[in-house]
Amino acid sequence: MSNPTLGNRLSKDDITIQSSSNRNNSLTCGHRACQGCGEALGARCAIDAAHHATGGKIIIVNATGCLEVFSCSFPESAWNVPWFHSLFGNAPAVASGVAAALRITGKEDIRVIAQGGDGATCDIGMGCLSGMFERNDDVLYICYDNQAYMNTGVQRSGATPPLARTATTVPHKNYLGNDPQIGKNISQIAIAHEIPYVATASIGNIQDIEKKIAKAIHIRGSKYLHIHVPCPLGWGFPTSETIRIAKLAIQCGLFPLFEAQYGKLYGSIPIDDPIPVEDYLKPQKRFAHLFGKNATPDAVSVLQEVANSNIVKYGLNGGDI
Amino acid sequence: MQYQLEGSQAIAKAVALCRPKVICAYPITPQTHIVEGVGEIIRSGELLNCEFVIVESEMAALSVAIGAQAAGVRSYTATSSQGLLYMIEAVYNASGLELPIIMTLGNRAIGSPINIWNDHSDAMSVRDSGWIILFAETNQEALDLHIQAFKIAESVGLPVMVCVDGFILTHAYEPVDIPSQEEVDEFLPLYNPATSLDIHKPLAIGTMVSPEYFMEVRYLAHKKQMDSLKIIQCVRDEFRRKFGRDSGGLLREYMTEDAETIIVTLGSVAGTIKDVVDDLNLQEKKIGVISIVSYRPFPIDALKDSLKKAKRVIVLEKSLAVGIGGILFQEIELVMKDTDAEVFSIIAGLGGRNITKFMLQEYLSRKSCKKITFLGLKEEIITKEYEFANFCGREGEV
Ligand SMILES: Cc1ncc(C[n+]2csc(CCOP(=O)(O)OP(=O)(O)O)c2C)c(N)n1
Ligand code: SF4
Numbered sequence: 054m055s056n057p058t059l060g061n062r063l064s065k066d067d068i069t070i071q072s073s074s075n076r077n078n079s080l081t082c083g084h085r086a087c088q089g090c091g092e093a094l095g096a097r098c099a100i101d102a103a104h105h106a107t108g109g110k111i112i113i114v115n116a117t118g119c120l121e122v123f124s125c126s127f128p129e130s131a132w133n134v135p136w137f138h139s140l141f142g143n144a145p146a147v148a149s150g151v152a153a154a155l156r157i158t159g160k161e162d163i164r165v166i167a168q169g170g171d172g173a174t175c176d177i178g179m180g181c182l183s184g185m186f187e188r189n190d191d192v193l194y195i196c197y198d199n200q201a202y203m204n205t206g207v208q209r210s211g212a213t214p215p216l217a218r219t220a221t222t223v224p225h226k227n228y229l230g231n232d233p234q235i236g237k238n239i240s241q242i243a244i245a246h247e248i249p250y251v252a253t254a255s256i257g258n259i260q261d262i263e264k265k266i267a268k269a270i271h272i273r274g275s276k277y278l279h280i281h282v283p284c285p286l287g288w289g290f291p292t293s294e295t296i297r298i299a300k301l302a303i304q305c306g307l308f309p310l311f312e313a314q315y316g317k318l319y320g321s322i323p324i325d326d327p328i329p330v331e332d333y334l335k336p337q338k339r340f341a342h343l344f345g346k347n348a349t350p351d352a353v354s355v356l357q358e359v360a361n362s363n364i365v366k367y368g369l370n371g372g373d374i
Numbered sequence: 375m376q377y378q379l380e381g382s383q384a385i386a387k388a389v390a391l392c393r394p395k396v397i398c399a400y401p402i403t404p405q406t407h408i409v410e411g412v413g414e415i416i417r418s419g420e421l422l423n424c425e426f427v428i429v430e431s432e433m434a435a436l437s438v439a440i441g442a443q444a445a446g447v448r449s450y451t452a453t454s455s456q457g458l459l460y461m462i463e464a465v466y467n468a469s470g471l472e473l474p475i476i477m478t479l480g481n482r483a484i485g486s487p488i489n490i491w492n493d494h495s496d497a498m499s500v501r502d503s504g505w506i507i508l509f510a511e512t513n514q515e516a517l518d519l520h521i522q523a524f525k526i527a528e529s530v531g532l533p534v535m536v537c538v539d540g541f542i543l544t545h546a547y548e549p550v551d552i553p554s555q556e557e558v559d560e561f562l563p564l565y566n567p568a569t570s571l572d573i574h575k576p577l578a579i580g581t582m583v584s585p586e587y588f589m590e591v592r593y594l595a596h597k598k599q600m601d602s603l604k605i606i607q608c609v610r611d612e613f614r615r616k617f618g619r620d621s622g623g624l625l626r627e628y629m630t631e632d633a634e635t636i637i638v639t640l641g642s643v644a645g646t647i648k649d650v651v652d653d654l655n656l657q658e659k660k661i662g663v664i665s666i667v668s669y670r671p672f673p674i675d676a677l678k679d680s681l682k683k684a685k686r687v688i689v690l691e692k693s694l695a696v697g698i699g700g701i702l703f704q705e706i707e708l709v710m711k712d713t714d715a716e717v718f719s720i721i722a723g724l725g726g727r728n729i730t731k732f733m734l735q736e737y738l739s740r741k742s743c744k745k746i747t748f749l750g751l752k753e754e755i756i757t758k759e760y761e762f763a764n765f766c767g768r769e770g771e772v
């Protein structure tokens with residue numbers, strides 16, 4: 054463990070790689086993300102943790118999206134690691150290619166990470182991701198889930214939650230934001246591929262991100278990490294609230310933190326006293342139409358049910374999974 | 375050594391002799407035998423030290439090659455027709471990133487209507503993508519061009535597409551001379567890229583480029599292609615010295631010396647045309663043939679020089695730009711723009727329609743020709759279609 058920053062008053066268990074003075078700053082300052090961007094924070098934590106766990110032996114493949122656009126604008130780059138961007142929909146396959154090249158040249162100690170937003174992961178890159186999983190290519194795939202296509206102006210993705218307002222699911226008289234009947238659970242799809250490791254994480258729990266990265270990065274074969282990264286611009290909350298919003302998502306059960314190996318769930322982080330989903334939804338403008346003058350309690354109960362079912366399904370109440 | 379081989383097997387052998395480290399492809403007729411061939415060569419242990427990645431789509435195939443090449447190893451893929459369109463975003467990406475990937479294109483028509491047979495629509499759909507595009511005339515040349523392609527690609531830092539006519543070459547058995555591994559090793563040094571994804575020299579590759587720099591990037595891409603005209607010729611010369619065979623270069627000329635009429639074309643159909651020309655030249659017709667090897671970069675000066683004495687130029691191509699006409703035709707018109715020669719366009723062989731000696735003889739015996747001729751077009755089918763369309767048409771006021 055590296056030295057904690059001078060004056061750091063965190064307890065030993067709480068000390069993170071991020072709080073260390075000699076963290077790598079893999080995604081360093083000067084990039085163009087919005088203030089309070091959860092994705093920037095998530096990527097910095099995750100990649101610094103991977104850098105730490107491998108002694109700097111990582112190569113990153115990035116899909117098109119906010120993370121790619123805000124971190125790199127020729128001739129500048131905010132990355133302190135070898136970093137490669139090809140297209141929106143092919144990052145898993147490009148990473149498979151990098152991994153194949155490393156394997157055949159005997160450099161398997163260098164670990165490959167592919168990363169992208171929820172759109173790149175659940176939607177346009179799904180075929181390539183499934184192919185990478187099915188071949189069990191030696192890549193850690195990280196999805197930064199901000200629950201919409203942020204880079205193009207907040208349109209709906211397959212990971213947009215029920216009832217959320219996006220630019221393509223604007224609430225109107227007969228429409229309550231995103232249709233609750235549609236969307237996909239990409240982590241479950243990853244688990245169904247029976248790959249060596251699948252986990253969810255959140256920037257509301259940085260220690261957990263670092264722990265899961267440290268575990269995943271050394272496993273041979275395909276790994277999938279899904280990180281919840283609130284987006285102040287797209288979700289409509291003050292830029293100072295990003296971490297708090299992420300924590301609320303965990304505490305209400307809408308974003309469960311779990312791990313799975315070879316197709317089997319085996320662990321989750323319990324939430325002691327689940328809060329009502331309103332506490333998480335209300336501070337966000339994308340759910341504003343569910344509250345206030347034209348309140349629709351039925352609609353909110355749809356989301357409460359999702360949370361309730363997560364609590365049981367993932368054993369967030371300390372129960373079996 | 376001489377072997378009697380199917381075109382696809384010859385190509386697979388050539389690729390293996392170039393020792394790529396990552397091969398990835400997705401099956402599509404008529405490219406399939408090439409992929410099966412390289413797969414077999416790797417699995418049987420004939421080619422060591424090569425990863426064969428069996429992917430789920432063409433988009434993944436070229437993307438795996440992009441990743442591998444960016445990580446610093448020689449990589450190869452192959453496709454045809456719909457497969458090329460399915461990966462087209464990655465096609466532009468590979469050339470933009472200047473990754474010297476080699477891809478075989480088993481030329482096939484593009485649907486709809488779906489059709490598995492040969493024409494050049496697929497190659498034409500990516501002619502402006504920044505790849506170097508070479509056309510083979512025979513199986514021997516297909517083999518030779520692959521060996522040259524790796525050298526060209528790695529010398530200039532651009533991907534190279536080697537076009538071989540689907541079925542006509544890919545599935546035809548012809549005698550081919552296969553060089554030894556030692557000879558190829560001497561000709562093609564190990565791949566050692568100047569930049570790659572390297573943990574000791576972290577680079578960001580594939581960044582966003584704003585209007586302040588984008589024009590320059592595109593200009594340089596064009597300049598690089600034009601500069602590679604020279605390199606393609608140098609590689610041909612070196613190949614000739616090493617293997618004693620004439621293959622590659624910018625274009626092939628046949629009987630053009632005092633020809634009054636010159637037929638310009640691409641790919642294997644040049645063989646048929648040469649046969650016809652042989653017969654006609656016995657009757658003192660003075661016809662020559664040029665088949666273009668390097669379609670991109672387009673050898674404007676070499677063509678100008680070879681066509682300068684021609685009075686009539688006939689462009690025979692297996693492709694059609696719907697809404698304007700011939701594609702190679704427009705390019706040859708550009709070459710001929712300051713001359714008095716007349717340029718004619720033949721669209722032929724679309725979707726695998728045979729181009730026979732008889733058809734060509736008939737065309738060349740015509741007293742006068744239209745600017746554009748669709749060779750072998752069945753007028754009765756066209757008439758019937760029109761009648762049917764009129765019959766089904768909407769009735770009533772417009
Ligand atoms: C083939 C293709 N289609 C569409 C786009 C436009 N596009 C770029 S980024 C993006 C959305 C990215 O969303 P996501 O993956 O969730 O990342 P985020 O920006 O939200 O972090 C879209 C639609 C593109 N670049 N390429
Ligand atoms: S739009 Fe959202 S994800 Fe994109 S940079 Fe801004 S805060 Fe980050």
Ligand SMILES: [Mg+2]
Pocket residue numbers: 170171172197198199200201202203210
């Ligand atoms: Mg997103």
